[in-house]
Amino acid sequence: MKKKILVSRLYPKAGIRLLEKEDFALTLWEKERPMTQTELIEQAKTHHALLCTLTDRIDQHFLKHCRHLEIISQFAVGYDNIDIEKATSFGIPVGFTPDAMSEATADIAFGLMIAVARKMFFLHKTIIKGQWGHFNPTGNLGLELKNKTLGIFGLGRIGVKMAQRCKNAYDMDIIYHNRTRNKAAEKMLNATYVKFDDLLLQSDVLSVHCALTSATKEIFNGPVFKKMKSSAIFINTARGPIHHEKDLAQAILKGDIWGTGLDVTNPEPMQPDNPLLTMENVCILPHVGSGTIEARDQMSVLAAMNIIKFYKNDNVPHIVNPEVLKP
Numbered sequence: 001m002k003k004k005i006l007v008s009r010l011y012p013k014a015g016i017r018l019l020e021k022e023d024f025a026l027t028l029w030e031k032e033r034p035m036t037q038t039e040l041i042e043q044a045k046t047h048h049a050l051l052c053t054l055t056d057r058i059d060q061h062f063l064k065h066c067r068h069l070e071i072i073s074q075f076a077v078g079y080d081n082i083d084i085e086k087a088t089s090f091g092i093p094v095g096f097t098p099d100a101m102s103e104a105t106a107d108i109a110f111g112l113m114i115a116v117a118r119k120m121f122f123l124h125k126t127i128i129k130g131q132w133g134h135f136n137p138t139g140n141l142g143l144e145l146k147n148k149t150l151g152i153f154g155l156g157r158i159g160v161k162m163a164q165r166c167k168n169a170y171d172m173d174i175i176y177h178n179r180t181r182n183k184a185a186e187k188m189l190n191a192t193y194v195k196f197d198d199l200l201l202q203s204d205v206l207s208v209h210c211a212l213t214s215a216t217k218e219i220f221n222g223p224v225f226k227k228m229k230s231s232a233i234f235i236n237t238a239r240g241p242i243h244h245e246k247d248l249a250q251a252i253l254k255g256d257i258w259g260t261g262l263d264v265t266n267p268e269p270m271q272p273d274n275p276l277l278t279m280e281n282v283c284i285l286p287h288v289g290s291g292t293i294e295a296r297d298q299m300s301v302l303a304a305m306n307i308i309k310f311y312k313n314d315n316v317p318h319i320v321n322p323e324v325l326k327p
């Protein structure tokens with residue numbers, strides 16, 4: 001019998017073509033919107049494998065109904081939408097797509113940093129509103145980044161790319177805080193490991209690149225922003241729930257920090273009346289970090305290969321829970 005693969009969204013063709021070349025029966029969800037969880041469960045019940053992404057809730061409820069799945073292949077590097085512990089307890093391997101989007105996401109973090117430092121999104125909006133007056137010698141002033149200190153929270157693949165950009169462009173000093181030290185990156189970037197509090201105290205730009213876990217959920221909150229420099233820029237391109245969004249808005253209003261650049265918000269989507277959207281030193285994007293043709297193609301290839309190799313060789317090249325595979 002052909003293995004039935006449920007493909008939960010319209011993913012780039014590069015990966016879908018690879019699946020089509022194999023002897024699988026594919027079900028492609030072709031609507032622009034994600035399936036509701038009820039639709040996803042009903043569909044997944046009759047399939048052997050699922051190709052999904054962060055808009056699909058693969059929680060206890062889903063897994064209770066779909067514990068028969070042979071593999072779940074996530075189109076993303078983050079997998080906080082999946083209850084990994086439960087999937088592991090049911091012996092379901094979970095694939096993911098690391099590194100495919102590292103360059104693309106670092107570009108967004110780097111771009112947001114400059115955009116916030118120079119109030120770019122806000123000034124663009126003033127032109128649309130017909131508010132471009134005269135050249136103003138003391139107005140619309142931003143910050144320079146040359147020789148400043150970049151603090152990375154989560155110095156992994158994407159954090160390293162962001163640090164490289166900041167070092168090459170602005171000769172920034174790199175400090176970081178991780179659960180475990182990244183000695184290779186320390187050597188490559190001349191980066192210094194610091195305690196979390198020192199990261200807050202010393203960073204001119206603090207860029208978040210960690211995973212969302214119970215330990216990092218809303219770790220950036222009011223008291224934490226208060227410890228940062230009043231001239232600091234907070235960048236989050238990882239996951240929205242890592243920051244407390246009302247506290248972040250308050251911190252900017254009170255002058256605890258200078259501003260923020262977010263590619264991820266808490267919650268998503270951000271509502272159009274969110275006060276952050278009207279602030280001068282704030283730039284927000286709608287979760288497009290991995291949104292380049294190259295990155296998304298590569299993500300779809302990695303997600304497809306995780307399924308193909310699993311059925312061919314009992315191996316998932318990029319796996320979150322390797323313990324479920326036979327030795």
Ligand code: DGY
Pocket residue numbers: 075076077078079101238289290
């Ligand atoms: C990821 O890969 O986790 C991004 O957030 C979406 O591409």
